[in-house]
Structure formats: structure tokens, C-alpha cells
Amino acid sequence: MGTEPEGTPPRAPVPIWLRPARSGAGRPASRSRAEITEAAVRLADRDGLAEVSMRRVAAELGTGAGSLYRYVETRDDLLDLMADHVCAEYELAPPSGDWLADLVDVGLQARGIHRRHPWLPELVLTRAVVGPNGADVTEHVLAVLADHPAADGDKMLAWAMLTAVVASAARAEAARVDTERSARYLAHVAAQGRHPHLAALRAGAAEGDPLPTALRRILSGLLG
């Protein structure tokens, strides 16, 4: 005892993008990581992340579940691939000179991607793994901030918080069910009378999209 207290199988200390597809010798593979990733993304877009099981992804490709393990070491690897795959959807224009506007644009693009792939927030918020496409986005953010006087650590912190905020907001608007449940309970609590401020809350639907200004304020707060 004492060597592997975990119940989950140990993953390689190296991200999947550093583990090359099997070497060239022998019979060549008839599928690719990209193909599998696309199938998984398609499935998640259609049926939700919970339905992305090895068996279903394999069925989507007309093969058996075990076969996927020729391309991927673990289901988590596949999830990492999915998360990075959709990062290719960013359209990264060269920095305009206005870092705030550029970063807000990145944030709004991120929200668009999260909306197109409602399973993404859960992935991004749960694991934080960077692949090739993610690296491109980070590079772009750093380029935008190249002339900014803040320390590198502060820049990365701001970027991390931006993604956290956007993903969290996207998750909230995707999981309307949770919101509804919570609203129902809060109404009950308010009716109880012990939470005056909660009860005084106006349910008014805010006009307009709060995210752009929120992002602007957060970013200018962090990177003054």
C-alpha cells in the first residue's frame, strides 16, 4: 500500500498531444484522432456530454469501443481533445492596438463557442488543459497584451479569470433547469420572511446583454 491510493487509473504525466499516434510500422490505422474527436464533438453537440461514452462514439464511427483505445489512452484524453478541437473556432485577428477591446472580443468569441457547444463549459471549468489550439489562443492574448506594463503573472491571471467568467456565464445560461430550481427555492425562502434582501429582489429581466460591459469592467479592473 501507499504507492497508488487512487481508484482511477493513472494517466500519463504527459498530455495527449505529446504522445504521438502509433509509429508507422505495421498495419496503418484506418482512423485518426481527429476523426474520433470530430465524432465525439458531433455526438456531444447532438445529445449532450453525458452521452459521450466510448461505446457510443465508437458506434458513431461504426466500430467497437475497444478500438478507440488504439488512438486514446483514456476517455479523459478524448475529452481533452474535444475541448481543444473547438478552440479552432476562434478567429484571431491581429492586435488592433486597443487591448481592452481585443480581449473583450476574445471573451465574446468564447461565449459564442460555448453557446455552439453547450457541453464545453463543463469541460473547461472541470479540467484546464491546453492543447495546440488553446496555445494559439493564449499566444494571441499575450500578443494583444504585449505592450501592456503588467507583469506576466497578472496577464495570465486575467486571462484565466476571463475564461472562467465566460464559461461560468455560458454554463448558467445553458443549464436553465438549475436556475429554475434555484429560483423556485429562493422564492420559497423569500416567502419565509427571514431573508428581507432576498425577498426584495426585483425579478426584472435586465435589458440588453450584460457580458460585454461586465468583461470590460473586470478586465480594466484587473489590468488597470
Next chain:
Amino acid sequence: MGTEPEGTPPRAPVPIWLRPARSGAGRPASRSRAEITEAAVRLADRDGLAEVSMRRVAAELGTGAGSLYRYVETRDDLLDLMADHVCAEYELAPPSGDWLADLVDVGLQARGIHRRHPWLPELVLTRAVVGPNGADVTEHVLAVLADHPAADGDKMLAWAMLTAVVASAARAEAARVDTERSARYLAHVAAQGRHPHLAALRAGAAEGDPLPTALRRILSGLLG
């Protein structure tokens, strides 16, 4: 076809706290929701969230898995109970008059709780359900902001973003493994030469705790 396309079992539209424990008639229950929740929290603290299965929680209480369903409709219900349970750890002093300081204090307390229960970030970021203790915290936040001129929606938005940021930061510092994997890949990408800004990143460990000032900046950005 067409009525229930979901594979997951449908949950009640009402949060568990509105579904009272079974009524008084008949044989009385020998356990309580609170007892089960505490067992689950204990287990998660010790072995991680992945080990919180119905069977293990039941074993922790010396009973069978099926028995838990007398108290809870779904495993997700149990997770909701866990998330709210630890919200009791907040120490909510009366508002001091300085809303910024008070909110930063709430954020730092939140981080403390997340650190004490490393499984919490995943829960908070993945679902957003408010129970009795969560309602108390929200009430406190609204009390702190009672005299603030911002609109209710903006206050709630700021509160939501504060929790998102704190949970995300806590998750990042708990899941050192992910960070390590990403760092390894980023080093590889930097060595490739196509990402100059990424390569120029100083790995310097920042001095001090960045969260207090970060929270202060974010909050004063949002609630100017």
C-alpha cells in the same frame, strides 16, 4: 417517441429542500438526510469526489446502497446537499459599512472552504444550486450591498462572478496535475518557436497571494 429523449432519469423540477423527508406515518427512518450528507462529505474529503458513490456512502453508514434512495431521489440530489452543507462554514459578520472589504472577505472565506473541501469547486462550477445555507450567504451579500446604488441584477451578477472566480482559482490550485501537464505542453510549444510571447513568459513564481487584490479589482470594476 419524442416525449423523453434524454437518457438520464428526469429530476424533479423542485430542489430537494422543498421535498420534505417522508411524512411521520409508518416506521420511522433510522437515518436522516443530514447524516447521509455528512457521511458523503467525510468520504469526499478523504478520498475525493469520484469515490462518492451510492454504495460507498452507504457502506460508510453501514447500510445498503438502495436504502439511500429513501432519503434522496438521485445521486445529484446528494451532491446538491453536499454543496449546501459546507456553505454552513461561512462566518457571516454583520456588514461593516465597507462593502468592498466585506465582499472580499466573503471571497476569501469561500476560498478557505474550497481548500478545506477540494471537491467543492467541481460541484460549484458544474451545478449552481442554492439551498438553505447558500441562501443565507446570498442574503448576507445583498445586505452588504444594501446601500449600494447598483441595480439588483448587477449585484447578483457580481456575486455570481465572484464565486465563479474563486471556485475556478481553487480548482486550479487543487488540480496541480492538470497544471503540470499543461505546463509541459506549453514548454514544448514554446520550444517550437512559433509562439514567441508564450516562449517569453517568465515562469517566475509570483510573490504573495494574488487573490485579495484580484478580487478587490474585479469587484470595484463591476460595482465601481
Next chain:
DNA sequence: AGCCACCGGGTACGGTGTTCGCGAACGGCC
């Protein structure tokens, strides 16, 4: 042409959440 490394698929294992039917235990009522 032959080799041999690899691929694809099937099967199997241990685990999961959840359902169901059963007998036993309790509180209230006659």
C-alpha cells in the same frame, strides 16, 4: 513472398446509478 508489427473487434470484468419486491418494524386507532 514472407515476415511481423500493428489494427480491429469481441469478450470479460469490476464498477456504477437506479429499480423493485420483500419482510420486518413502528405509530395511531379501535
Next chain:
DNA sequence: GGCCGTTCGCGAACACCGTACCCGGTGGCT
């Protein structure tokens, strides 16, 4: 005090999951 209705605790069962393994077939290289 005894019955009755209701609920409880339990264990077996179901469908599904991720993953390990083995085996026969297949293709590229020499």
C-alpha cells in the same frame, strides 16, 4: 392489547459504463 396502514432496510437484479486482454486478419517493408 392487538390490528392496520405505512414506511423502512435490505438484497438482488438491470442496464450501462470504462477498460484490459486476446486473437485473427491485414497491410507495408525488405
